[in-house]
Amino acid sequence: MLAGKTIILGVSSSIAAYKACEIVSRLKKLGADVWVVMTRSATQLITPQTFRTLSCNPVLVDLFAPEFSAMPVPHIALAKMADLLIIAPATANVIGKLAHGIGDDALTTLALSITAPKLIAPAMNCEMWRNPIVRKNVSAIGGSASGGKKLKELKWRIIGPEAGHLACGDDDIGRMSEPEEIIEATIKLFAEKFDLEGKNILITAGGTREAIDPVRYISNRSSGKMGYALARAARARGAKVTLVSGPTYLPVPADVEMIKVESAAEMMEAVLAKQKDADAIVMAAAVGDFTRNDELPITNDEIKLKKIKRNNNKLSLTLKSTQDILQIIAQQKDRKNKILVGFALETDDLIKNAKAKLKAKDLDLIVANEPATFDSDEIKFSLINRAGKIDNLPKQTKTTAANLILDRVQAML
Numbered sequence: 464m465l466a467g468k469t470i471i472l473g474v475s476s477s478i479a480a481y482k483a484c485e486i487v488s489r490l491k492k493l494g495a496d497v498w499v500v501m502t503r504s505a506t507q508l509i510t511p512q513t514f515r516t517l518s519c520n521p522v523l524v525d526l527f528a529p530e531f532s533a534m535p536v537p538h539i540a541l542a543k544m545a546d547l548l549i550i551a552p553a554t555a556n557v558i559g560k561l562a563h564g565i566g567d568d569a570l571t572t573l574a575l576s577i578t579a580p581k582l583i584a585p586a587m588n589c590e591m592w593r594n595p596i597v598r599k600n601v602s603a604i605g606g607s608a609s610g611g612k613k614l615k616e617l618k619w620r621i622i623g624p625e626a627g628h629l630a631c632g633d634d635d636i637g638r639m640s641e642p643e644e645i646i647e648a649t650i651k652l653f654a655e656k657f658d659l660e661g662k663n664i665l666i667t668a669g670g671t672r673e674a675i676d677p678v679r680y681i682s683n684r685s686s687g688k689m690g691y692a693l694a695r696a697a698r699a700r701g702a703k704v705t706l707v708s709g710p711t712y713l714p715v716p717a718d719v720e721m722i723k724v725e726s727a728a729e730m731m732e733a734v735l736a737k738q739k740d741a742d743a744i745v746m747a748a749a750v751g752d753f754t755r756n757d758e759l760p761i762t763n764d765e766i767k768l769k770k771i772k773r774n775n776n777k778l779s780l781t782l783k784s785t786q787d788i789l790q791i792i793a794q795q796k797d798r799k800n801k802i803l804v805g806f807a808l809e810t811d812d813l814i815k816n817a818k819a820k821l822k823a824k825d826l827d828l829i830v831a832n833e834p835a836t837f838d839s840d841e842i843k844f845s846l847i848n849r850a851g852k853i854d855n856l857p858k859q860t861k862t863t864a865a866n867l868i869l870d871r872v873q874a875m876l
């Protein structure tokens with residue numbers, strides 16, 4: 464039910480932290496990819512190892528955690544991946560920091576930078592909850608116990624606290640809502656659209672690498688972010704997703720079939736093997752246009768084995784054009800049964816060149832963009848359909864753009 468969703472669970476230092484284990488376990492059972500971020504004091508109550516085991520992901524406690532070395536800035540990388548942030552339990556201290564824009568640890572900095580929806584489950588002593596400063600902080604982050612207008616605008620939802628027996632001995636308000644209720648609220652939050660359920664979508668991402676020798680290669684500046692955003696969004700909307708990706712440093716999206724390739728030829732082989740079952744193919748990859756020429760007095764195996772020496776102070780390489788994957792797919796006999804989406808990256812005459820590519824590659828839709836898009840989290844682009852209709856779209860996050868592109872794909876399907 465939550466397959467394809469990436470959920471960050473923030474755990475702060477209330478004794479209700481033990482109930483967060485149940486939340487992780489339930490979210491996992493529903494198919495979500497769960498990442499836990501803890502405050503340092505919460506680790507006094509429950510160990511990161513418990514959450515690591517339950518979530519099958521490393522747990523972020525410190526901003527500069529060595530186990531997150533694959534993510535250059537872990538709290539930002541997690542914030543970008545997230546479809547939802549839940550803070551359960553949320554202490555008065557964490558709520559106070561959120562209310563005042565304070566980011567002094569991994570959890571609060573992540574909460575400041577995240578744009579996905581947020582759900583907070585406070586847990587504290589009854590007098591703390593009633594304290595006028597805490598009340599003020601709760602309304603500053605947009606909520607009150609019964610919800611409020613500002614809450615929706617700021618994308619914060621609040622659940623609880625409930626009345627009941629508190630760890631401090633009082634029978635009063637302050638208990639964290641039960642994991643079951645938090646899960647229910649989570650499901651409701653996501654119960655938007657599953658409009659790609661039952662569809663197979665093949666997506667390519669990243670740049671390819673063409674080997675010059677065993678250590679050097681020709682590549683391009685593609686980060687893969689657009690293709691990965693498309694894969695995550697398509698999966699979140701219920702599609703079965705195959706992602707063929709050139710080398711990137713991005714985390715593998717949850718619950719997609721991932722095929723890692725290096726060269727344009729490998730990408731073509733993977734795409735051709737998978738295209739038959741696809742209802743839609745979205746070629747977001749920046750496929751290398753040139754590769755080393757086989758006619759050199761050096762064989763393909765030698766390219767992989769023999770490092771070119773610097774002896775002569777200069778080197779001439781003969782390159783030949785790679786095969787156009789999209790064009791080859793467009794020539795398959797079952798072309799009519801699928802939707803083909805291409806990207807056009809242009810420095811000049813964006814719309815004119817994109818239109819020409821749409822026609823030459825027999826596409827249903829082309830996403831025209833400029834090199835400024837490379838490695839950015841945002842994209843400004845135009846969509847051009849088969850009939851030549853152009854929609855110029857404003858700069859937006861790649862996640863939002865991915866959903867817009869998928870809206871078009873869905874309508875054509």
Ligand code: CTP
Pocket residue numbers: 727746747748749750751752785786787788789790804805806807808809820
């Ligand atoms: N593409 C492809 N196979 C290639 C090159 C590109 O399938 N060998 C796809 C890309 O994934 C993209 C579209 O074709 O969806 C356009 O890619 P782009 O690099 O903009 O254009 P090219 O066709 O390579 O033309 P040029 O580099 O001359 O602009």
